[in-house]
Amino acid sequence: MPEGRYDDLNPAPRLLMGPGPINADPRVLRAMSAQLLGQFDPQFRGYMKEVSALYRGVFQTQNRWTLLIDGTARSAIEAALASLIEPGDRVLVPVFGRFGHLKVEIAQRYGAKVVPIEVEWGTVFAAEALEKHIKSCKPKIVAVSHGDTSTTMAQPLQELGALCRAHDALLYVDATATLGGMDLPADAWQLDVVSAGLQKCLAGPSGSAPLTLNERAERRITRRRHTEAGLRTPGSVEGEGPVIRTNYFDLAMIMDYWSDKALNHHTEATTMLYAARECARILLQEGLAAAFRRHALASQALTQGLAAMGLKLFGDQKHKMANVTGVHIPQGVDGDKVRRALLQDFNIEIGTSFGPLHGRIWRIGTMGYNARSDAVLHTLGALEAVLSAERFKAPRGAAVDAALAVYRKA
Ligand SMILES: Cc1ncc(COP(=O)(O)O)c(C=O)c1O
Numbered sequence: 001m002p003e004g005r006y007d008d009l010n011p012a013p014r015l016l017m018g019p020g021p022i023n024a025d026p027r028v029l030r031a032m033s034a035q036l037l038g039q040f041d042p043q044f045r046g047y048m049k050e051v052s053a054l055y056r057g058v059f060q061t062q063n064r065w066t067l068l069i070d071g072t073a074r075s076a077i078e079a080a081l082a083s084l085i086e087p088g089d090r091v092l093v094p095v096f097g098r099f100g101h102l103k104v105e106i107a108q109r110y111g112a113k114v115v116p117i118e119v120e121w122g123t124v125f126a127a128e129a130l131e132k133h134i135k136s137c138k139p140k141i142v143a144v145s146h147g148d149t150s151t152t153m154a155q156p157l158q159e160l161g162a163l164c165r166a167h168d169a170l171l172y173v174d175a176t177a178t179l180g181g182m183d184l185p186a187d188a189w190q191l192d193v194v195s196a197g198l199q200k201c202l203a204g205p206s207g208s209a210p211l212t213l214n215e216r217a218e219r220r221i222t223r224r225r226h227t228e229a230g231l232r233t234p235g236s237v238e239g240e241g242p243v244i245r246t247n248y249f250d251l252a253m254i255m256d257y258w259s260d261k262a263l264n265h266h267t268e269a270t271t272m273l274y275a276a277r278e279c280a281r282i283l284l285q286e287g288l289a290a291a292f293r294r295h296a297l298a299s300q301a302l303t304q305g306l307a308a309m310g311l312k313l314f315g316d317q318k319h320k321m322a323n324v325t326g327v328h329i330p331q332g333v334d335g336d337k338v339r340r341a342l343l344q345d346f347n348i349e350i351g352t353s354f355g356p357l358h359g360r361i362w363r364i365g366t367m368g369y370n371a372r373s374d375a376v377l378h379t380l381g382a383l384e385a386v387l388s389a390e391r392f393k394a395p396r397g398a399a400v401d402a403a404l405a406v407y408r409k410a
Pocket of ligand 1: 148174207
């Protein structure tokens with residue numbers, strides 16, 4: 001034992017109302033305490049198949065290749081872009097927040113000629129603008145966020161898939177922040193690759209990233225299949241395309257690993273697979289439509305409550321994500337001090353913000369396990385008390401009353 005005292009691990013009972021992570025559903029935590037299995041154990045391979053089937057339900061797809069990337073949500077973004085992008089490919093990235101910039105940066109690292117297009121934070125792209133840029137840029141790949149937690153905006157994507165197909169581009173969608181909380185039918189919207197993380201609307205911890213890809217994407221990826229020398233057999237078929245420039249995030253290898261070939265790649269993060277399975281199982285048991293309604297209702301109750309308190313909501317409300325709300329920090333109020341008081345006095349965490357929005361807005365998440373009336377009501381009541389201590393004149397009780405009225409009417 002090294003010098004010093006090491007207490008029991010005993011995290012404070014926080015209510016995580018930021019833009020993610022949020023509190024995990026207790027059933028997910030229970031699933032994570034199950035004993036480990038070897039990754040080639042037939043029972044474990046059965047669980048992998050169940051995970052694929054469950055996430056087909058979550059992504060609303062028939063895609064054979066529906067699997068997990070071992071890592072946080074960004075690992076699946078990297079796997080998708082690294083495996084789709086061949087050096088010199090033109091990649092169009094609509095940027096409406098921090099996570100658009102992330103895709104620009106990852107695509108550049110893999111040798112793409114990236115064409116970023118930007119709108120002001122707090123807004124999204126009009127369909128005509130996207131069409132115009134796709135026509136002029138002629139990209140091989142379009143990479144876009146569905147919801148960007150940094151701005152709390154959600155980009156409408158219903159028509160983008162068809163547009164990409166008409167112009168022979170593949171469409172990658174980062175649904176980290178919305179999967180399970182907002183509708184995103186991968187097949188109906190013709191999304192070629194979609195990925196997510198567990199720590200937002202899926203009510204799990206971060207560390208596993210569900211991903212689905214269709215046959216158009218599969219063709220692009222498998223032409224770059226490369227088998228590690230130590231695993232090659234006389235029957236191994238190598239692709240004719242350029243080798244994918246990452247081993248860990250090589251989707252061709254990961255597909256071989258998830259297939260019945262069970263070709264060795266990484267050691268599966270067993271506990272995270274249990275978590276991912278439970279997240280999807282719980283969500284599908286509730287039903288997607290019911291989960292979307294629950295998120296929309298929590299958003300409505302929170303925004304009505306904030307407005308009743310006299311606070312101003314951030315951004316284009318028509319395109320606000322259902323599960324994260326941006327709210328302006330009132331003039332004269334120290335945003336960080338309020339967040340500290342919420343944490344210390346009420347055990348409630350809300351989010352700060354990045355880049356141009358830093359110090360201007362708070363971000364409050366109502367997602368996954370925390371898209372519940374009691375979580376919304378506690379947060380509003382606590383925020384009102386803390387703001388009053390900061391001499392912000394909020395009509396006492398109005399926020400909770402307004403939120404309760406939304407829930408009573410539903
Ligand atoms: C849209 C989006 N993409 C990617 C990420 C990165 O996820 P992770 O931190 O799990 O890698 C986030 C996290 O907030 C996100 O909101």
